[in-house]
Amino acid sequence: MIDRLEMQVKRHEEIQAEMAKPDVVTDSQQLGRLGRELRQLDDTVDTYRAYQQAEHQVKEAREMLGAERDVSMQEYLQQEERAAEERRQAAEERLRVLLLPRDPNDERDVVVDIQGAEGGQEASLFAADLFRMYSRWAEAQGWKVEVVEAQENGIGGFDKIEFEIHGQGAYSRLKYEGGPHRVQRVPETESQGRIHTSAATVAVMPEADAVEIELPEKDLKIETSTSTGPGGQSVNTTYSAIRITHLPTGLVVSCQDEKSQLKNKEKALRVLRTRLYERKLAEQQAAQSDQRRSMVKSGNRSEKIRTYNFKENRVTDHRINATLYKLDRVLQGDLDELVNLLAAADREAQLSGQA
Structure with missing residues (x-):
């Protein structure tokens, strides 16, 4: 367990250094990806540091107890040792949970x-x-x-x-x-x-993320129309509604919630990427386990x-x-x-x- 924790601490430090690089700071996609990974490691790293501190306090209390002759001081040190040991055990139990395999998508929208x-x-x-x-x-x-x-x-x-x-x-x-x-x-x-x-x-x-699922223009059929339903006169008379067909898979996404055609297109593309990403994940999971259910x-x-x-x-x-x-x-x-x-x-x- 300690080896895995040390590796995560090292990765945490590497990400922090990487996020400070000028070329990363200006790349919102890469910055977002690193930020998600950093947040996933934060709790583990903080808990591991608390574990190390408690372990050090237990060791220190025991060393002092071995050299102490004053009875009242011995009682105090015994209390300190027990409290530190309780903190160490609590942190260790928390680390066992944190080291369970994590869903890499947990931090996503x-x-x-x-x-x-x-x-x-x-x-x-x-x-x-x-x-x-x-x-x-x-x-x-x-x-x-x-x-x-x-x-x-x-x-x-x-x-x-x-x-x-x-x-x-x-x-x-x-x-x-x-x-x-x-x-x-x-x-x-x-x-x-x-x-x-x-x-x-x-x-x-x-x-x-856009970098994970590429959508070349040749793979897309984009259609516009006037929006239907509530939303006011401008929504129903301007060509703001978007319908995107992903030609290789036949997946279709429609969006008409925004008055802006550009915003509807951006939303529709996000959802299309998400559906393709979900299909990709399903294929990976199916390959790993025949028991996966829809x-x-x-x-x-x-x-x-x-x-x-x-x-x-x-x-x-x-x-x-x-x-x-x-x-x-x-x-x-x-x-x-x-x-x-x-x-x-x-x-x-x-x-x-x-x-």
Whole structure:
């Protein structure tokens, strides 16, 4: 373990030196990549230094205790030794967690895609609920939300909504949200008070850097049109909406949220890079493990990762068998407890695998 920690300290110092170079300071892409790597190492390096300090204090207290003859001073030194040993053990335990294999995408921004799946109009209304939930959670974290494409259905729901979330560590927290989400509630249109079950799918993709996914002009078909839906007269009469087709793969991205055609194009290109990056990651993971399952699957209710039951004010995450009776607060963006439980279960699984 010590050898790995020393290597990480050395890499931490190398990155700091590299980020100070003039050619790196002016290269936002490289600076961003190095910044993400540095932030991933910060906690480990700080904890290792705390471990070293505590270890030194334990050794120092024991040496002084061996030479001390005064009884009261011996008692004081014994207390100091115990306190330092507790700090050392706590730091060591923390380091075991920090040295677990890390997802290299954890510090990235994300693109989230929510689509109504099973349940018709009720599914689209649930998709809108999920979008509001994630938007409120992101706001509480100090993250920025930007809508890329929204396909509204006229009743306040979304057949599909795609949006970006920008913020430090966004993917490390949101990655647990990918999969089919199920809702059980009485729709407003239900006259007899019967509970209906519907589903929406959530896909969470780490946003790719431009240098990682190149998009030559010859591979792109770019079309413009007037935007549709709400947004004012200028949105609906100017050719600001963008539709980009990636010819080699057939992937299509549309964006009309901004009034500026250039901004819509920039957003669409970011999302296209992200989708290509996600496809690249999926291929790599499939090559490493035949047991990898798709994040979204078919969107069928039976494959749900989480259930939202309005009658019982209950949220159940089926992956970790965790149930919280605070659905109203969760839908207002209070997701931290659920995400913390999922992250803890992930760490425990990794630690068990190393045992």
